[in-house]
Amino acid sequence: MLEFLAGGKWFAVALAPIVSQCLTMGLMLFASRWGLIDHPGHRKVHDQPTPLVGGLAMLLTLLVLQAAVGHVPFESWSLFFALLLVTGIGVADDAHELSHRAKFVAQALGAVVIVSGTSVWVTHLGNLVGLGAIDLGKWSLLVTVISFVGVMNAINMIDGLDGLAGGVSLVPVVLLAYLAMAGNSGDLVFELFLFAGAILGFLSLNFRLPGRSKALVFMGDTGGMVIGMLLAWYCVKMAGSPTSLIHPITAVWILAAPLLDMGSVMLLRLHQGKSPFHADQQHMHHVLLQAGYTVNQVVAIMVGFSFMYGVIGIVAERNGVPEVAMLVAFLVLWGTYVVALKHPKGMQATAKRLIPPLSS
DSSP: OOGGGTTTHHHHHHHHHHHHHHHHHHHHTTHHHHTOEEOOOTTOSOOSOEEOOHHHHHHHHHHHHHHHTTOOGGGOHHHHHHHHHHHHHHHHHHHHOOOHHHHHHHHHHHHHHHHHHOSOOOOBOOSSSSSSOOBOGGGHHHHHHHHHHHHHHHHHHTOOSTTHHHHHHHHHHHHHHHHHHHTTOHHHHHHHHHHHHHHHHHHHHHSOBTTBOSOSOOOHHHHHHHHHHHHHHHHHHHHSSTTSSSOHHHHHHHTHHHHHHHHHHHHHHHHTTSOTTOOOSOSHHHHHHHTTOOHHHHHHHHHHHHHHHHHHHHHHHHTTOOHHHHHHHHHHHHHHHHHHHHSHHHHHHHHHHHSOOTTO
């Protein structure tokens, strides 16, 4: 099962958290010179200027260690160039705060680069209505681009607390690695373990630890787009075709935490007559924070639910639960999430009865 560790790859996996941490600390020294600093604002939880180099460090970690063991970066030069594109726009946004339209265009272009040079497409949606697999045909390219853009935005939008985006992203990476191991996909296992190690190294400086009351570094929009693009890549690779390892709806459950939050918040904003990209504090992590939970407790709750959603999806598929039932269950969960965010006081009261805030 661990043949993927041959040829020195085990050493790269073991080094990934250390390399990620060291690269992050090194880049922090230049963050101010490059303008990659996040300053406190009215919607932000942090109260001190913080470097925005975590995303860049994680990408460099993956590139350096894959190259060190002779592994072609991400098995595709198209993905490599797409990552460089979104990294460039992410760094520019972290330094100068670009418009949502500019970021959206860059994300879409990155996705188009991927589908233009690879066979990693969403070609079907599975048996979602009980009448057989839904073949996308000519719509495959559009759905693939939407999938990449959607996941990138989902990770960016959930990045609101120290350790949150990294923790919520780490869960699907680990679950996908488990599924790749079960499917004897050695290269995928190696890449996903390396990915997990890069995130762990970043989290060691981003998470609030005893004696450290704030994050030392943020991933920035760069990190959100890089992690989002890679999560979308591996999910489409493992669920996008009829011969893939898992059903498409299972991949949705694995990514449920960021997707539910993004989908619910954007739906509420549209209902309120706002732009879906309007920044506010309607996200679940903001609502829980306002209920009196500590930052670390909110992160633990969100990461715990991310793990639970993913396990539900995997167990359901492994036990032959029909895809249509998995879809209906997800839509019910989404509706519940929307109602909870629309009526935050009721949700907060229920949450506090189930999990008393530590700050109380």
